[in-house]
Amino acid sequence: MAAATIVGIGQLAAGDDGVGLAVARELAARGFGVRESADASILLELLEAGHRVVLVDAVAGGGPPGAVMQLDPGVLGTGPAPLSSHGIGVAQAIALARTLYGDAAVARLAIVGIAIERPATHTVGLTPAVAAAVGPAAALAAELAAG
Amino acid sequence: MASRTITVDVLARVEGEGALTLVLDGATVVEAKLRLFEPPRLFEAMMHGRACTEAPDISSRICGICPVAYQMSACHAIEDALGVRVGGPLRALRRLMYCGEWIESHVLHMVMLHAPDFLGLPDSIALAQVHPERVRGALAIKKAGNAIVATLGGREIHPVNVRVGGFYRAPRTGELARLLPDLRAALDEAELSLDWLASFEYPELSRDYELVALRHPDEYPMNEGRLVSTRGLDITAREFGDHIREEQVAYTTALHARILARGAYLTGPLARFALNADRLSPRAAAAAARVGLDPTCRNPFRMLLIRGVEVIYALDEAIRLIEGYAPPPAPAVPVAMRAGTGHAITCAPRGILYHRYVVGDDGLVRDAQITPPTSQNQRSIEDDLFALGPMLAALPHDVATRRAEHAIRNHDPCISCSTHFLTLAFERR
Numbered sequence: 370m371a372a373a374t375i376v377g378i379g380q381l382a383a384g385d386d387g388v389g390l391a392v393a394r395e396l397a398a399r400g401f402g403v404r405e406s407a408d409a410s411i412l413l414e415l416l417e418a419g420h421r422v423v424l425v426d427a428v429a430g431g432g433p434p435g436a437v438m439q440l441d442p443g444v445l446g447t448g449p450a451p452l453s454s455h456g457i458g459v460a461q462a463i464a465l466a467r468t469l470y471g472d473a474a475v476a477r478l479a480i481v482g483i484a485i486e487r488p489a490t491h492t493v494g495l496t497p498a499v500a501a502a503v504g505p506a507a508a509l510a511a512e513l514a515a516g
Numbered sequence: 517m518a519s520r521t522i523t524v525d526v527l528a529r530v531e532g533e534g535a536l537t538l539v540l541d542g543a544t545v546v547e548a549k550l551r552l553f554e555p556p557r558l559f560e561a562m563m564h565g566r567a568c569t570e571a572p573d574i575s576s577r578i579c580g581i582c583p584v585a586y587q588m589s590a591c592h593a594i595e596d597a598l599g600v601r602v603g604g605p606l607r608a609l610r611r612l613m614y615c616g617e618w619i620e621s622h623v624l625h626m627v628m629l630h631a632p633d634f635l636g637l638p639d640s641i642a643l644a645q646v647h648p649e650r651v652r653g654a655l656a657i658k659k660a661g662n663a664i665v666a667t668l669g670g671r672e673i674h675p676v677n678v679r680v681g682g683f684y685r686a687p688r689t690g691e692l693a694r695l696l697p698d699l700r701a702a703l704d705e706a707e708l709s710l711d712w713l714a715s716f717e718y719p720e721l722s723r724d725y726e727l728v729a730l731r732h733p734d735e736y737p738m739n740e741g742r743l744v745s746t747r748g749l750d751i752t753a754r755e756f757g758d759h760i761r762e763e764q765v766a767y768t769t770a771l772h773a774r775i776l777a778r779g780a781y782l783t784g785p786l787a788r789f790a791l792n793a794d795r796l797s798p799r800a801a802a803a804a805a806r807v808g809l810d811p812t813c814r815n816p817f818r819m820l821l822i823r824g825v826e827v828i829y830a831l832d833e834a835i836r837l838i839e840g841y842a843p844p845p846a847p848a849v850p851v852a853m854r855a856g857t858g859h860a861i862t863c864a865p866r867g868i869l870y871h872r873y874v875v876g877d878d879g880l881v882r883d884a885q886i887t888p889p890t891s892q893n894q895r896s897i898e899d900d901l902f903a904l905g906p907m908l909a910a911l912p913h914d915v916a917t918r919r920a921e922h923a924i925r926n927h928d929p930c931i932s933c934s935t936h937f938l939t940l941a942f943e944r945r
Contacts, residue, residue, distance in 0.1 A: 414655065414659050417655070465641055468645055468648065
């Protein structure tokens with residue numbers, strides 16, 4: 370099976386919100402196929418084209434900062450997420466993919482979440498707990514990408 | 517009629533974070549406060565003491581949706597300070613990159629964020645259920661725009677290939693030619709998209725704005741031109757601060773800009789089109805005429821259509837630039853450090869973006885000013901809400917609230933580029 374595309378989502382200038390991009394860049398340096406995006410519409414392009422995708426993003430409310438988890442695309446809320454309204458969100462992109470391309474497209478998606486306390490605004494760089502999670506998150510994303 | 521207050525704590529489907537308080541006394545809006553949380557000011561401080569050649573990369577982090585605009589204004593302003601001129605194929609490549617950003621930013625806003633307002637739908641998911649072919653089409657157009665930015669910028673967000681003086685690497689002819697099939701298909705799709713948008717019902721509103729945009733001698737403006745208005749403003753970027761001031765307002769972190777002589781003004785697609793319709797390509801001009809747009813339009817709701825026309829223009833222009841491309845002899849012109857102050861205005865999708873830098877003889881930034889389009893438009897957005905008072909008063913509360921949000925989204929406000937995290941919803945069994 371072809372290796373999945375890793376997608377890092379985040380905002381570099383929002384502190385820990387940039388962790389998805391940090392993980393993606395770590396994996397890019399190790400030779401993985403990586404895409405970066407400020408919003409989740411990139412998922413639609415990849416899922417429509419039949420790619421397997423491993424999405425890496427920061428998660429608020431998912432545990433102590435730095436906790437790494439695999440998320441089921443089916444349990445993400447689709448309502449308007451507080452504070453996050455930049456382009457289209459991940460949950461919205463998943464719902465759109467299901468509507469436009471069917472359940473099979475969403476079945477090709479895996480999600481790695483890294484818990485953060487709250488995205489700091491106007492800050493470049495990760496807090497120590499979240500920075501320490503980049504390695505374990507990259508390892509989980511690599512395992513999922515290998516299938 | 518009773519007094520009532522419309523409150524929106526978090527505006528959805530605008531870029532970033534914002535909140536609105538609107539107080540109606542009968543049919544009169546007595547208070548309209550749009551609270552924005554805007555990061556460019558902190559980036560101005562971040563620039564101090566950094567090498568001026570770093571300004572494009574630092575400022576591109578302000579926005580994940582319009583990083584090209586920030587890079588372009590920064591490059592042009594630093595080049596103005598250093599006395600550097602960029603022309604020929606390098607200039608064309610910058611314009612091509614801007615086309616890519618207009619395409620992706622406009623399409624995301626038009627179809628995914630704003631069209632649901634016109635159709636009474638809650639979001640793009642509901643839209644995809646009713647009009648899947650239009651959503652698929654929009655995603656294909658956006659992909660063609662993304663591909664331009666990724667090819668020239670080196671990656672899709674926070675492009676790394678742009679530098680003062682040009683680029684780190686210029687693309688080969690074949691790399692750009694590969695983009696053409698998708699751009700041509702996107703152009704046909706954009707025509708269909710515009711006709712679909714034209715079938716919407718547009719609320720009646722005509723506003724007496726002072727419209728402000730760049731104007732170039734022979735191009736629809738992107739990277740350069742004089743700053744002109746519908747009331748006689750006609751200045752260079754260097755004169756921006758002599759005519760336009762920013763002021764602190766208590767309830768928002770964003771500054772409000774005003775023209776010293778007259779007050780509020782509006783920048784963005786409505787202004788660009790009103791002042792530059794004669795600079796559109798024949799295909800884009802024909803599209804505008806087909807959907808009944810002319811430069812006298814002052815209805816902010818119809819800006820959706822103008823964005824549709826600008827997408828057609830940007831695709832048309834991108835194809836023209838690629839077909840005429842010959843690689844430059846070098847990817848950048850030489851840049852020598854000297855002390856100076858540089859100014860530039862370029863056209864972000866949402867409106868004009870002004871940058872000013874004071875550079876020391878050591879090449880370090882001594883002072884920086886970044887005036888983004890949304891802070892320039894904020895006062896006019898609030899004035900739109902005042903003008904909508906009678907319409908809002910006649911609507912049930914929930915419909916009025918949605919209409920007020922719809923009116924704000926007319927301006928595609930890029931409030932900040934702050935956060936993007938997931939919200940978890942667990943179903944317990």
